[in-house]
Amino acid sequence: MQKIFRYPVPAHAHHNPLFSMGSLLMVLFVVQALTGSLMAFYYDPSPDGAYSSVDYMQFILPFGWLVRGVHHWAASAMVVIVVLHLLRTYLYGAYKKPRELTWLVGVVLLLITVSFGFTGYLLPWDQKGYWATQVGTEIAGSVPAIGSALRNLMRGGEDMGIATLTRFYSVHMLFLPGAFMVIVLGHLALMRRHGLAPALVRRGHGPEKTVPFYPTHLAIEAGIALVVIIGLVVAANLVPAPLDLRADPTDTTFVPRPDWYFLFYFQLLTYFPGGLEAIGTVAIPLFFFGSLVLLPFVDRRAERRPWRKPITSSAFVLYAVAVIVLTIRGSG
Numbered sequence: 001m002q003k004i005f006r007y008p009v010p011a012h013a014h015h016n017p018l019f020s021m022g023s024l025l026m027v028l029f030v031v032q033a034l035t036g037s038l039m040a041f042y043y044d045p046s047p048d049g050a051y052s053s054v055d056y057m058q059f060i061l062p063f064g065w066l067v068r069g070v071h072h073w074a075a076s077a078m079v080v081i082v083v084l085h086l087l088r089t090y091l092y093g094a095y096k097k098p099r100e101l102t103w104l105v106g107v108v109l110l111l112i113t114v115s116f117g118f119t120g121y122l123l124p125w126d127q128k129g130y131w132a133t134q135v136g137t138e139i140a141g142s143v144p145a146i147g148s149a150l151r152n153l154m155r156g157g158e159d160m161g162i163a164t165l166t167r168f169y170s171v172h173m174l175f176l177p178g179a180f181m182v183i184v185l186g187h188l189a190l191m192r193r194h195g196l197a198p199a200l201v202r203r204g205h206g207p208e209k210t211v212p213f214y215p216t217h218l219a220i221e222a223g224i225a226l227v228v229i230i231g232l233v234v235a236a237n238l239v240p241a242p243l244d245l246r247a248d249p250t251d252t253t254f255v256p257r258p259d260w261y262f263l264f265y266f267q268l269l270t271y272f273p274g275g276l277e278a279i280g281t282v283a284i285p286l287f288f289f290g291s292l293v294l295l296p297f298v299d300r301r302a303e304r305r306p307w308r309k310p311i312t313s314s315a316f317v318l319y320a321v322a323v324i325v326l327t328i329r330g331s332g
């Protein structure tokens with residue numbers, strides 16, 4: 001036990017809150033598992049019952065609004081924090097040898113995190129969730145050759161209905177959490193094996209000072225987690241989790257809108273109409289995730305300082321600017 005929890009943490013990581021984002025993600029996952037399990041007591045995963053059960057939790061069940069609100073805000077927080085964690089590991093060159101596999105496992109965790117958002121959005125079976133999922137599954141349908149099989153697999157048939165909701169629910173509350181837990185354990189084992197990336201600029205001579213993870217560094221991580229959890233409760237109080245009108249599959253005038261973190265992608269798709277669709281639905285996402293996967297194998301120099309890596313640093317800035325601009329345009 002001593003060996004597991006009293007391992008040395010480099011002083012630069014102890015003093016930099018960005019190094020606590022990985023642990024914060026795990027805390028947020030636990031928050032999601034707890035609030036999600038509480039909601040599962042009342043949630044009815046059928047097109048007839050889903051909306052009424054969520055409406056009941058939000059407006060009648062004592063503290064239902066709080067549990068649902070924390071789940072809603074923690075989902076957004078996870079997306080923000082996973083991006084911060086990715087940026088930190090990028091900035092410290094933590095994707096380089098010997099941590100290539102830690103980075104790749106991280107890319108899988110990034111996919112799982114956004115999949116939680118995608119599958120959860122449909123569950124209230126309200127207008128916005130229903131129509132955004134129509135578009136999301138249509139996007140899968142536009143993949144050349146395997147598109148319609150993929151779309152039918154997601155929907156459980158040609159159209160959206162009870163099979164879609166059951167599939168999204170079981171993926172959201174069983175498959176993704178199970179995969180997340182197993183894969184995070186692998187991520188942590190790799191992190192322990194290779195240690196954290198060293199400071200970018202070394203001050204002084206000799207080995208860097210360290211602090212024990214337990215209790216010194218853990219105290220900082222627990223403090224950050226506590227502040228974030230209080231923030232989630234305050235957010236749930238100030239801005240309740242949204243619930244649109246009950247889904248109406250006959251209402252073809254509804255303009256589909258995803259959650260904020262998919263807005264950039266919906267906006268991107270508007271630039272590739274008709275025959276160009278596959279560029280937005282397949283080529284650009286493949287290029288984006290492909291570049292994340294290939295990064296450790298393309299940028300192989302030992303240099304880790306971002307200001308000495310103009311090509312990868314400019315690519316990161318370009319991605320960030322593109323996502324921000326598209327999100328702003330998509331929300332207008």
Ligand code: HEM
Nearest residue numbers: 019021022023025026089094102103106107109110196197
């Ligand atoms: C939601 C999912 C994730 C969880 C729970 C998680 C958890 C962690 C934890 C606890 C650490 C050690 C402490 C720290 O650096 O914060 C870590 C390190 C690391 N993570 Fe993640 N992570 C996740 C996603 C990602 C993503 C998306 C990437 C990148 C694509 C990534 C890449 C890395 C790398 C390369 C390290 C080693 C850092 C170093 O040596 O300095 N992780 N992760």
